[in-house]
Amino acid sequence: PVAHIAVIGAGIAGLACAQALTDAGLAVTLFDKARGPGGRMSSRHRPDAVVDLGAQAFTARDPAFIAALDTWRHAGCAAGWPDSAWRAGPGGWQRIHDGRERFCGAPRMSAITRYLADQVEQAGAALHPATRIRAIDGAPGALRLQSEQGDIFGPYTQVVIAVPPPQAEPLVQPWDNVLGERCRHLAQRACWAGWAIFDAPLPTPQGVDANWQQAHAEHPALRLVSRNQRKPGRDRQPESVTLLAHSDWSEAHLEDAPAQVADVLLDALATLFSGQPLPALVEHGAHRWRYSQPADGGAFRPENGFIIGAAGLALCGDSLRGGRVEDAWLSGHRLGQRLGQGLTGCD
Ligand code: FAD
Incomplete structure (x- = not known):
């Protein structure tokens, strides 16, 4: 059977992960509880103006992120x-x-995440907005997601959780104590x-x-x-x-x-x-x-900026690397590349 990966959270980390996964030729479905993608890079539209509510500006240090940023600048977003x-x-x-x-x-600010969402949708991924995932069930290799509205999605080979650790903790705890413990320490x-x-x-x-x-x-x-x-x-x-x-x-x-x-x-x-x-x-x-x-994640932050846990669950997001837009993108991008290699056998 073809691998199908679910990504919970369509902030920049979840979107970067989804992009790397679709680049590897994998089927991806994204979920976000908000009405649109963006997470902490979202902007509020008022009748007279648009105001950025989260990140206001960001830096770029890593060559992979600089290359992605060049693409976004070229696209005008x-x-x-x-x-x-x-x-x-x-x-x-x-x-x-x-x-x-x-x-x-x-x-x-949300133009960047809107651009990434369009890119992954064009590559065949599905995005379900306004869908809060409240539990993961099924079995490893055939995981299912339950939404707050009571809908069931899946089965999925792998579930990527790209939400802040305090929100990831209730999703992972029933499956993976070690991951749950880590989430509790990443305040x-x-x-x-x-x-x-x-x-x-x-x-x-x-x-x-x-x-x-x-x-x-x-x-x-x-x-x-x-x-x-x-x-x-x-x-x-x-x-x-x-x-x-x-x-x-x-x-x-x-x-x-x-x-x-x-x-x-x-x-x-x-x-x-x-x-x-x-x-x-x-x-x-x-x-x-x-x-x-x-907050300072200290020893609970993984060296490579993401975690692949047991039972087909993986975590990414800014908290696993550092707390900036670039950290979030790199965390998702590298996790997506790693899963892409593992699930397709190609690098
Ligand atoms: P998020 O953007 O939080 O994405 C997680 C997504 O998951 C959200 O869209 C959320 O709706 C969704 N979600 C959560 N739970 C569920 C669920 N159960 N089911 C479905 N969906 C769910 N960075 C900088 O580089 N420079 C700055 O100056 C800077 N300033 C900042 C200022 C503020 C006020 C804030 C809030 C952030 C700032 N940041 C800054 C940080 C930057 O915005 C984040 O590092 C980055 O946007 C995080 O991306 P992410 O994808 O990891 O998480």
Whole structure:
């Protein structure tokens, strides 16, 4: 029988894995609980603007990831950004640059994962959105997935779980204690992501370029301000900022109402402009990422960045490597290559 692989989670790790598997000629079916692919690279569409809610920009170090990024840039779904980054604190604003080039999706962060989803679908993979997998049953070599809605999918030769470890743990625990134990030790930090749309540009602090793109805030709640209308392909939208909170603050305020968090982050933004008023607000809100980026995974992180466990289950995702977009892509890509070699006998 032909090998058929299920991938749970259509974030960049699950999509990279699916792409490597379809490249190896294998049949793949992807599932995601959200309405579309993207996971932590998703963007929110509002009537006046699109705001990126998760990753704002990413770096590229590994040659395989740089090659993938070149393909995305060529296809027009990724571009360089930002080149005007600042540190904003009580002592004023200072330009910062660590020498690393950064990139983002164009015209929104989710354009990259949308592109990858289209690629794998064109290669024959099926994608089931709005399908939360709540259990795995069947037998090794013929695994079945049960969705929250009660549907049964499968059988599958192999199941790849490309979701944050705390969400993977209940799926793997009944099959594989060792994998379950590992998931319990790979904790994730929380992050509140606020956003605000204004009817006019924010004030320009003294000595700062009016087109500033990103500000690292020295504030107890607010960590990062990103101007979405300064991202590639979005220059026609009004002032629309993403406001990321610190993990410590987010965890201390995890159960607060989104509207309350949105107000705190907006007040924090106002403190960065030395008393100059913010323009009129059109709309604001906040999204809670319960599992935003991994805490230090330490010894529980595998050396190769993915885990192939017993019973036909495998794990990938950013937490198994490091916590960045590049880590997530590499984890999924390398797992897909490895499974492709094992299941087709080719390398
Ligand atoms: P995810 O994107 O989380 O994908 C997992 C998918 O699984 C999700 O789509 C989810 O809906 C789905 N899922 C979960 N459970 C189930 C289930 N039971 N059934 C079906 N589907 C399920 N990275 C950087 O490189 N630079 C940054 O500056 C940066 N900043 C960040 C800021 C924030 C606020 C956040 C949240 C993340 C940031 N990151 C950053 C990290 C980056 O976004 C992630 O490393 C990467 O997107 C993770 O991809 P992934 O595929 O591993 O996981």
